[in-house]
Amino acid sequence: MKSEFEWKERMAKYNGIFTEPPKNIPTDKVVDGPLIGNGDVGVVISGSPERQRLWISKTDFWKAKRLYPNGSPCLLGGMDIHIPALAKASYYSEQRLLEAEVASVFHHDTTSVSINYWVPAGENVVIVELSCEGDADVPITVDLWVQEGNESKTEEGRQDDIAWVSRKFNGADLDWPTEGAIAMRCLGGGRESISLQPGIKTYIVAYVLTNHNVEEYQQESVGKAGLMDENRMELLRSEHKQWWSRFWAKSEIEIGDDVLEKYWYGSHYIMACCSRNKAFPPGLFGNWITTDDPAWAGDYHLNYNYQAPWWGVYSSNHIELSEPYDTPLREYMPNGRKYAEQYLGVKGIYYDVGIGPKGLPTALSSSQASIKYENGHLFLGQKSNAAYCAINMLMRYYYSYDMQYASQEAYPFLLEVADFWEDYLKFEGNRYVIYRDAVHEVPTFTDSHPDDEWLKELEEKNPILSLALIRAVFKGLLNMSHELNLDLNRRDKWSHIVEHISHFPTFQRDGKTIFRLTEEGRDWRNDNTLAIQHIWPAGAIGLGSDPKLLDIAKDTITVLNRWTDYNGFPTIFTAAARVGYDPEVILHELRRQCLEHSYPNLFIFFGGGGIECCSGVPSAINEMLMQSHEHVIKLFPTWPRGRNARFTNLRAVGAFMVSSELADDNVINVDIISEKGRTCTIVNPWPMEDVVVMEKYGDIHKKIEVQLSGDIVSFTTEAGKSYILGPERQQ
Structure with a gap:
């Protein structure tokens, strides 16, 4: 057992280090600045030493408008901290994982200013601690601001020494209103001015609440800001430290590679900062939103992007971070039932590609072309989205065997998915067959094509991923049904589907037998990793599988060669580990991605990625250190010979x-x-x-x-x- 000092010293190696101001803020994708958050409120920091800008957003601050891409998480507002004395000062910031804070130090001539930023683990307040060294006081002014436009209403005001701003999306054309406020107070100074004195710490606090937290959110935020003092902050600091200490104590790895360890811990830090509001899970880019126009509406994209961020937390023993995941999927079930019945004439649920919280459809297209093919929705030819959503529920269930979760959350959802596929599958020649299910997105929303040749993908047969998802869903239902003693009368049908679903299609490429994307339709694609997602995350193949199947899997990974991919990072490495691919290659390529495709804040970023990339390193490393596929624990199954490693409390x-x-x-x-x-x-x-x-x-x-x-x-x-x-x- 390491001492507290040894643990702190080790964790300090994984901090995000910034020696120059961020360059990618604001952005419609992943931010590159220092990050803090408590799982609901998120703050990213940008700007030069003389003007530090805090961008404040929240997982529940959504504009609930249906038309794509107008329904999305939006920016609430922020604070600017002006320190004229730091013009041309040196820049240094640390994103400290152990403490969950950002610590900045700016030097200029005889003046040095230190600023610590943190969001308490249990309260929606941003705390800024300032101190200085030097021969003179340092004047500071603070501006509180709110994002305007995008059909929102904004207000600002003052109450005693507290400044506040609010932003509201409550138009009649919205599914539900979202309103939020930030109430800011400078302790020990004026309303928006501070004179830093050497050796004396000064504070800025900003409470952040929405109507989803409390009905009187503005009054509540102002009231809480008014009650804040050093004693209260000391209590919050103590609770904050305890929360994060418990978090980091849940699991540990040591593999002799500081880079991979850094991104293993860093990925968990990012997820813990953005995924703790059980009613509003984070969208594509977490709770660090710096624009009202996040890419792809910043929503919950159900053909892997929404599911992927949590794939590492189950085996890392951080299941609690996945608790928000199910909420929007459950809330969308009435829509899914309606779409299945109206558009396909089947039971169960049929989900479009993009959804939002509280049953919000975010994938309604304005293009008239889409109405011809998909009733104005962006299903993009795919029938598999709801089944893909079930994979995370199955992971949580198998890793925890939490029967309350199974009975109340996972099993009811899986039943609806089963209802859909029992109706939609065709039984032909002693096997179940899938028709008209696209493995890749078909751009049915576009009207730029002169003919319908491009729509041939809508006629695809037996897409490989859907075949695996169906296996997983029905195997999971059989397991839960036995454990919960439910639906005995349906088990024969479910078993029959598992036993008779079509085999994975294969074909010859580059002199090897590899997996084919569909049985009829698209055979291959030189980008993306859909050719191996039946391995991970769908879990259809593991080290205990038929050796011939394992050879095909490894050859597919070799031919695919998608270690660097716009969308593939969360899947390729863990799939390779799952089937016993060369571990030296996996570690080398994984390390390369961390070095070449990352920001100092420990976000791993590709053009199509957001928080989805937080699973790439944890799930791959965990799978190399320990596997438990099909309920059999294997220690160091895909680990290089001669390389020492240890882990504590990984979940099997x-x-x-x-x-x-x-x-x-x-x-x-x-x-x-x-x-x-x-x-x-x-x-x-x-x-x-x-x-x-x-x-x-x-x-x-x-x-x-x-x-x-x-x-x-x-x-x-x-x-x-x-x-x-x-x-x-x-x-």
């Missing part, structure tokens, strides 16, 4: 937390915590030797099994108990 399917270490090609310890008391099955870490299992009571170990023999061993567990595994020779 079956609700197990596993810790282990590899040193000199030997597994030297295995600790397993059983949350739900399920049978634990593990590939023997010590081939040709028997495995001893001991219960762990603090520092006392009690042997419960002496000889577990074979390549794969299993033992029963009890909920809440810890176990240590070792080879018989060490006992």
Whole structure:
């Protein structure tokens, strides 16, 4: 166990370092400035030392207008901190992961100003701490501002020493109103002016609330700002530190590569800063919105972008960050039922590509061409969106075996997906077949094509991803049905679909047998990674699969060669790890992406990516260190020989937390915590030797099994108990 000092020293290596002001703010995509957030309020900082700008946004600040691309998260407002004495000063900022704060130091001649920015983990207030060193006071002015335009109404005012601004989207053409306010107060100074004195800390606070938090959001924000003092901030700081300490203690990796470790921890930091509002999950670009026109409406894109950010949190033992995920999917179910019945004449749910919170359709096209093909919606030829949404629910279920979650959230949604595919699938020649389901987006919204040749993609048969998603959904339903003792009468049908769904199509390319995108229709595409998404995240293939299938999978990854891809980062590396691809290649290419496609704030960014890229490093590294596909734990299954590694409390399917270490090609310890008391099955870490299992009571170990023999061993567990595994020779 590392000391607190050692842990702080190690985490400091992963901080985001800025030696010049950000260049990519404002932007319609990913920001490049220092980031803070509490899972609801997000702040990104830009500007030169003499004018620091804080851009303040919130996961629930949406303009709820249906017509694409008008329905989107929008910018609320911000603060400008003017420090004229810092003109031409040096620039240095740290985005500190352990403390969840940004610390900046600006030097100029005889003046030095330090500014710390943080958002308390449990309260929607932005806190700015300022101090200076030098021979004279440093005058500062602060401007509070609100974003205007885009059919919004704005107001500003003052109450005693508090300035406030508000922005409202409440027009009659909106599905629901969104209104928000920022109330700012300078402690120890005037309303908007401060005189920094050497050695004395000064504060600026800004409360941020919306009508989705509390009905009287403006009064509440002003009132809370008025009550803020140093004692209150000290309490918030203590709670903030405790929250983040607990967060970082949940799991750990050490793999001898500071770059990959940095982005493993950094990706979790970004997700923790933007994904904790259970009613409003983050859109494509998190809660760092700096424009009213985010790309692709900044919405929830359901053909992988929305799902991807959370793919790493399940195995990293941060399931709590996924709690907001289900909310908009559940809220959209009435729309999905209506679309399935009206447009396809089937039961269940049929989701378009883009949705928003509270049942908001964000993918309604203004183009008349789309009305001909998709009733004015942007389904883009795809039938698989709802099934794709189910993958995250299945991940959460398998990794936690939380039966309350299964019964209340996952199972009802999966039933609707099953209803759809039971109606939509065709049973022909002893197999189930999918027709008219595009593997890639078909631009049905455009009217630029002279004929309908481009619409042939709408006629595609058996897209490979949909085949895998269907397998996953029905296998998951069978598992949950048994665990919950529900729908016995439907299990035969579900089993029949799993057993008779069409095989994955293959073809010859570059002298290799590889996966084909569809059985009939598009065979291949030189961008994107849809040729391997049936492996990850759909989970159709793993190290326990048929060796011939594994060879096809690895050859497909070789031919695909999409280590650098506009949309592929969240999938290619983890898919490669899942099937045992060359680990040296995986680590080399993953490291290269971190170095070549990242910002100092630890965002990994490609042209089509946002927070989706937060899963790329965690899910790939976790899968290389430990796999639990099909309920079998495999330690260091895709890890280079001769490279030491260790991990603590990675989550395995079956609700197990596993810790282990590899040193000199030997597994030297295995600790397993059983949350739900399920049978634990593990590939023997010590081939040709028997495995001893001991219960762990603090520092006392009690042997419960002496000889577990074979390549794969299993033992029963009890909920809440810890176990240590070792080879018989060490006992």
